[in-house]
Amino acid sequence: MDAAPNCAICNAPAYPECPCESERLQIAVKQAEKRAMDARLDEIRDWVISHARQHILNAFERLTSSRKQAHATYLSSLPNYAIYMQYSGHPPIHPAYIAQLQAQISEAHAELKRGIDADWRASVLRYPEVLDYFYGLVSLRLPDERSPRVLEPPFAVAGYMDKGYGKEHKKKKRRDSSAAPDRMYSAVAERLRGPPSAPTPPIQSSGYRPPMYGY
Numbered sequence: 001m002d003a004a005p006n007c008a009i010c011n012a013p014a015y016p017e018c019p020c021e022s023e024r025l026q027i028a029v030k031q032a033e034k035r036a037m038d039a040r041l042d043e044i045r046d047w048v049i050s051h052a053r054q055h056i057l058n059a060f061e062r063l064t065s066s067r068k069q070a071h072a073t074y075l076s077s078l079p080n081y082a083i084y085m086q087y088s089g090h091p092p093i094h095p096a097y098i099a100q101l102q103a104q105i106s107e108a109h110a111e112l113k114r115g116i117d118a119d120w121r122a123s124v125l126r127y128p129e130v131l132d133y134f135y136g137l138v139s140l141r142l143p144d145e146r147s148p149r150v151l152e153p154p155f156a157v158a159g160y161m162d163k164g165y166g167k168e169h170k171k172k173k174r175r176d177s178s179a180a181p182d183r184m185y186s187a188v189a190e191r192l193r194g195p196p197s198a199p200t201p202p203i204q205s206s207g208y209r210p211p212m213y214g215y
Ligand SMILES: [Zn+2]
Pocket: 007, 008, 009, 010, 011, 012, 018, 019, 020, 021
């Protein structure tokens, strides 16, 4: 006689395996992940974005400030620039010199603008690399497998897992066709150990019991 329990969801025989349980498990995992991770991911994302943005802005600032410096140095090196500035653009020199100087200044300003645009583009294009860097500084670590909190979760200590697991209870449940929660969990865990017929979430199966479902 086959002792494998029927599907906990639709009560179909264990073989051929139906996809209900792994589908429900996937949903439960997604929901648990959302509860556990969403707020932390939001916090991490905000942190990474603000640091990446600040780094990009600082780098851009450095690039443009040296470019502006070079621009100012170039302007002051132009012939007649000092007197041109001194007379606020109307120096007492031949108009041809003024026209030539104005053309040089205008070209230098255009060149500065092109340079700043290029600096900004270059800075912004580094976002993927900079985001990778700051995400890389965030640590999300799994607990030690030998940690008591892993080996003895509080709900197990409180008897949660043992509830309905006694011999009397087991006999009763066997006659009862309704699936006991713990039977259902171990059935699901059991199935996850074998080659799944439906895609299952990536779960360490050894000693693992799926969390309580939300249905
Ligand atoms: Zn089913």
